[in-house]
Amino acid sequence: MSPRLRVVLLAGSFAVLAVPAWRTMQALPRFGHHALPYGDAINAAAPKQRHVTNMVSAVNFDYRGVDTLGEETMLLAAVTGTAVLLRGQREGGERDRLGPPRPHGGRSEAIVLASRIAAPFTFLFGLYVALHAMVTPGGGFQGGLVMATALLWVFLGDGHLAWGRLVRTGWVDACEGMGVAAYAAAGLGTMLAGGAFLQNVLPRGALKSMLSGGLMQVLNAAVALAVVAGFLTLFVEFLKETAGLQGETE
Amino acid sequence: MTILLGLLYVLAAAGGGCVALIRDPRRQVMAISANGVVLALLFLALRAPDVAYSEIVVGGAALPLLFLVTLASARARSQDR
Numbered sequence: 001m002s003p004r005l006r007v008v009l010l011a012g013s014f015a016v017l018a019v020p021a022w023r024t025m026q027a028l029p030r031f032g033h034h035a036l037p038y039g040d041a042i043n044a045a046a047p048k049q050r051h052v053t054n055m056v057s058a059v060n061f062d063y064r065g066v067d068t069l070g071e072e073t074m075l076l077a078a079v080t081g082t083a084v085l086l087r088g089q090r091e092g093g094e095r096d097r098l099g100p101p102r103p104h105g106g107r108s109e110a111i112v113l114a115s116r117i118a119a120p121f122t123f124l125f126g127l128y129v130a131l132h133a134m135v136t137p138g139g140g141f142q143g144g145l146v147m148a149t150a151l152l153w154v155f156l157g158d159g160h161l162a163w164g165r166l167v168r169t170g171w172v173d174a175c176e177g178m179g180v181a182a183y184a185a186a187g188l189g190t191m192l193a194g195g196a197f198l199q200n201v202l203p204r205g206a207l208k209s210m211l212s213g214g215l216m217q218v219l220n221a222a223v224a225l226a227v228v229a230g231f232l233t234l235f236v237e238f239l240k241e242t243a244g245l246q247g248e249t250e
Numbered sequence: 251m252t253i254l255l256g257l258l259y260v261l262a263a264a265g266g267g268c269v270a271l272i273r274d275p276r277r278q279v280m281a282i283s284a285n286g287v288v289l290a291l292l293f294l295a296l297r298a299p300d301v302a303y304s305e306i307v308v309g310g311a312a313l314p315l316l317f318l319v320t321l322a323s324a325r326a327r328s329q330d331r
Contacts (some may be wrong), residue, residue, distance in 0.1 A: 009275040056300045129303065142303035149307050193261075231312065243284070 032242045050210045051204040052134040060139065061216040061223075065198040068219070069183055072226055076180045079230040083173075086237045107159075115157025123150035130224040134213040140220040145228030151232060155239065167237060172229045179226025251295075258292040265289075275321055283314040 029035055039055075046058040060068050123146075130143025155163045187198040195201045202214035211217065257331035272278045286309025293302040 137299035138303055139300070140306075142300060145304060145307040145312075149311055152311065234312070235315070238316050241321055241323040 047207060049199065050201060050216070051207045051209075052216065053208055054134055054137060054139070056137070057133045057139045058221065059211070059217060059233045060141075061133075061213070061219040062198075062200055065187075065219060068223065069187065069198070072180045072183050072223060075226065075230050076176060079176060079233050083233055083237050086241065090240070115153045119150050119153035119157065122153060123147050126150060130220070132210055133220045134216060135208060135210060140223030140225075141227050144224040145231060147224075147228050148231035148235065152235060156236075163239075167236060168230060169233075172232050172236070174229075175225050176229035176231070179222050179224075179229060182222035182225070183219055186215060186222065190215065255292075256296055257286065258279045258295055262292055276318070279314045279317045280323070283310055283318065286310040287312065 035098055042055050042059060043065065046052060046055050046063075050058050050062055052058050070198070126143045126146030126149070128143070129138035130140050130145055133139035133143070151167060154166055189203050191201045193201050198215070198219075200213075200215045202218075204214045205212035213220075257322050262285070265281065265288050268281045269278060269285055286305060289309060290302045290306035292300070293305055
């Protein structure tokens, strides 16, 4: 197909599609408005029923808690698959552990200093986001992501050795599994207590308190643990792939 | 607010275009990262801070890192042969 014919075809399809596309856009709800009753219902019900002010957490950990168990399991399966694939390839090879540190002639003291300052504050912020899941935007997933990024600062600033001292692969693997297991166990625990699977049977606490939400606190902590460990595993496994590389950029 | 939103829409479109048009993979990864940050700001401006948190970490840092490592690893293996 010649370029000229392609342009003609493109112009033709634009001309045909322009009118229906314009009419569809005109029929859409106005920007910022929606016709979905679910969000409004949650906004009205959650503060009274669950004593939380972050509706996203209320949906994720309570009203649709079973869905989040599925998502947790997906994350666990994806991370496990990656780890099995990459570790299997390196089996017994010299790349199986992070090698000796490369002489990082290019790493300036400014980067080392900035990373050392940023790492603890990033971790603290992640912890804050995870702990305040019931009150302000954020939650276990977002906070866990931020905490995992904090440990990347360590890698950026101080390299393999400091990273290896801080992050023990065995512990991280255990945390990943335990996070998901704790989520499922919490569901089974509520059944033992006489409720339905993942029914919020714990006391709800006071509205706008960091410790409100009852069972959602447990689920939030389990998600945070699984997400930190999952992303750390991903980072470690991928960074091990670069151990011993001597590219022209280093 | 409308001006800010418009600016962010233009930036997001430009960033997405850059990701598609840049041919050098390493520069493309940097474009993905920048586009992730712009998208996170856009989500924040549209009052979706939960998604903004996830986007800025996953789109701005985690995904580009995994891409960069994969590129470095692939380049080293092709040099080994």
